[in-house]
Amino acid sequence: MRGAKPVRIGAMLVLLLVPHLSAPGALDAAGIRHVLLVTLDTARADRLGCYGHREAVTPRLDGLAQKGVQFLKAYTPTPLTFPAHCSVMTGTLPVYHQARNNGFYYLEEGIPTLAEAFRSAGYRTAGFVASFVLDSRFGLGRGFERYDDDMKEGEALKNYRSERNAREVVDAFLPWLAKNARDPFFAWVHFYDPHLPYDPPPPFRDGLPGSPYDGEIAFVDSELGRILDALEEQRILDDTLIVVAGDHGEALGDHREIDHGLFLYEAAVRVPLLFVHGRALPRGKTVPAAVRLTDVMPTVLELAGLPKAKSVQGVSLMPWIGGRKSADLPVYLETYYPFETFGWSELKGITDGRWKLVQAPRPELYDLASDPRETVDLFEREASRARKMMRDLRDLIERSARPAPSPTRPLSTRDQERLRSLGYLGGGRPEAPETGPKADPKDRIDDYLLHHRGGLMEGEGNLAAALECYDELARRNTGVPSYAVSAAFVLMKMDRTAEAIALLEKARARFPSSALVFSRLMSFYLKAERWNEAIAAGKALLDLWPDDFDALFLSGSAYAMLGKWDEALELYEGALRVEPENKLLRQRHAFALAAVGRTEESLAAYRKLKDEFPGDHVFDLDIGQVYERTGQIVQARLTLEAAVRRHPGPDTYHAYALVLAKAGMFPEAVRWMRAYVSAAPETDGARRARALVLIAEWEKRKKPADQ
Structure with a gap:
């Protein structure tokens, strides 16, 4: 995990419910030694019981609302996971922290x-955290002593699975x-389950068969209950x-949107927000005012x-x-x-709690009081109000923006696969020169639905149908490289490797x-065992992005396959x-250290890995190879x-034999090869066949006394 030097902020005394900070004092002056932040990914506010959804099965969330403060009109600044969490964790808007999307932005140090x-x-x-979208490489791990973004314990590739x-x-x-x-702590727990595809485990799948989305939220509620019960058992609730x-x-x-990210309608930008403390906050309080996720950080700090830091743009x-x-x-x-x-x-918008303006090629204006589902666009009818809100939006952006380039990072091959599995199929900015005005997303909703259908077909294994979708999207959107990449990815799944590579070589041009x-393209060359071409593609990628992890790691692997x-x-x-x-990678x-003759450094590195991951037998197999390569057969x-004793199984049996x-x-x-x-x-199959040949050879080489 990458991290910045922590910001040194002294503890301060606060008079509870008074908005001004006092002089430096004790750590727990407000009586709050423990802080638990729970973020519910993709949780539409009106699908929780405490927000009025009658079919919801959310007793623990509803109970928290009754015990604490419930904000009835809380807004995210953006309907995307990573930039929204950046706003929660920094108290700043996307125009300031400049993380605008998932996967190829990072939070600046x-x-x-x-x-x-x-x-x-x-x-x-x-x-x-529960999703690769919030992996430590994107910068949200700063300040955490422990940042648990391991999607599956013991997996060879960190985050090889996209979510848990x-x-x-x-x-x-x-x-x-x-x-x-027993110590003062700040803990953050992130739940990702209500994100597509909706597949709640039993009994939540069976209890709400008509709404798997509600089932996912019910499952999260149940697991949140385990946390609340644990806090009660520790007597710190x-x-x-x-x-x-x-x-x-x-x-x-x-509005014909399947998931989130395309539009700024209320369904995607209104979120649940609860604050609960047994003594410091009122019980059963509801706040009807419009508030923002950027207000979470300054409120918690008070x-x-x-x-709060000077950069914070939210308010307590x-x-x-x-x-x-x-x-x-x-x-x-x-x-x-x-x-x-x-x-x-792109879309930008502003709301004052009642009126809402969306800046787009065809702007929109809604009266949320009389039209909460945003079905009647009043932009032309309320022209003077619309003009004023346009000015308000422009002024808000000017006041809040930070004049710095957006902190982007390249999207690695594995990153692309994870984001694809999470429903983010694009994964890259358009790169053809802009020759005219950009289309309004409202006017391209059919392309969006085709995009969604492609992902759905791919997920269901209907690869031919998925390929048709991506090919058509590439034809309609010639300036977007990701559709060629998506089509090539499907071709690889269909074992049409040569066609996939040819398609990407055209896209490269x-x-x-x-x-x-x-x-x-680099990863496809590797799968085709075209090592030198993979290295050349990696060099081109490193020329563009010298710190690209994928290019560094996979280029190293290609050189290893060549014995270099x-x-x-x-x-x-x-x-x-x-x-x-x-x-x-470690x-x-x-192993590479051993291969270049730096045996002691290699063994020290393996010992450290074994200490950190005692249940993983692959390190013993490698150490055995290192000793064997250096002639230390005993x-x-x-x-x-020892590996056979600790980790009995086919890999250790084979290596020991x-x-x-x-x-x-x-x-x-x-005996051990058998x-x-x-x-x-x-x-x-192939290794087993070779093992049978070896057994026959070794049988012949037994000494007579062994017979």
Whole structure:
């Protein structure tokens, strides 16, 4: 995980419910030693029981609303996971932090975060996230002592799976809570389950068969209940400030939008927001004013007695909670998803709680009081109001924007695959020169639905239909490289490798500066074992993005396949500077050290990996190979013998048998290779066939006394 130096912020005394901070004082001056932030991804506010959904099964969330403060009109600044969380964690708008989308932006280190404020004040800090979209590489891990973004424990590639469910997140969080419950802490738990595809586990799938989306929210509610129960068992529930916030909503077909990100309608930008504390906050309080996710950070900091950074653009909501203020706050809205995915116009908007303006090629104006579902566009009828709100929007952007380039990063091959699996199929900005005005997303809704259908068909395994969708989208949107990439990806799934590579080579000629195209082409060359072409594509990608993890790691792997270990080692070390925690990379790096003769450094690296991941047998297999390569056969045999005891299975049996044969111990080698043959999975056909040949050879080499 990459991290910045923590911002040093001293603890401050606060008079509860008073909006002004006092002089420096004790850590828990406000009586709040524990803070738990829970973010509900893709949680549409009006699908929770406490927000009026009669069919909802959300007793724990409803209970929190009754015990604390419920904000009835809370807004996200953007209906996208990563930039919305950046706003929560920094108290700034996207025009300031400049993260506009998922996957190829990162949070700049100079912007103070909520976690940094708590950590510098002496709190233990930990984050547990459920989606690759919030991986530490994107910068949200700053300030957290522990940032748990491992999508599957023990997996060779970090985040090889794109998400984990609520139960897995809570299973990761509860041991940390048990260990740190006596210390002041700030913890963040993120749930991703209500995101497409909706597939709640039983009994939530069975209990709400007509609405799997509601079933996902019910499942999250149940798992949140496990956290609340654990806080009660630790006797700190009433001493914990609990903040529950949605990051964005879900359209569910409103305005023909399936999910979120395309438009700025209420279904996607209104979110649940709850603040609960047993003593510091009122019970059963509702706040009808419009508030923002940017207000979460300053409110939490005031309650904890900590000052906010100068960069924070939100305000503390304590005056609204205390009843001293009631006015709606001005709300800024934006989505760059239409532009960066489809090449259409981005959307920006503003609402004052009643009137809402959306700036688009065809602007829109709605009266939310009389038309909450936004069905009647009043932009022309209310022209003077629309002009005023246009000026208000322009002024808000000018006041809030930070004059700095957007902090983007290239989208690696694995990143693309994860984002595709999460429904973000575009994954790259249009790169053809703009020759005219950008299309209004409202006018391209059929393309959006075709895009969605392509992803749906691909997910269901109907690859021919998916390919037709992507080919048609590429024809309609010639300036967007991602559709060629999506089509090529489907061709690879269909084992049409040569066609996939040819398609991307054409895309490379059309988009010569597209990191997206080069990254995917590089991975396809590797799959086709065209090592030198993969290296050439990696070099082109590194010329564009010198710190691209994918190019560094995969180029190193290509050089390793060619036996060029010095070059491989150099590239692996570059990749480690980008992702020092990547387990598979560290393993490859350790092996490369041995391959260039730096045996002791290699073994030290492997020992560290074993200490961190004691349940992973692959390190023993590699260590055995290192000893064998350096002629230390006895050490190799002892290492693999121990591996067989600790991790019995086909891999350890096979490796142990080979080193026994190398040591001339053929009877034992035959015994363990037979054990491998018995345990080998069906997919291990080629290695199993070779093992049978070796057994026959070793049988012949047994000494007469062995017969």
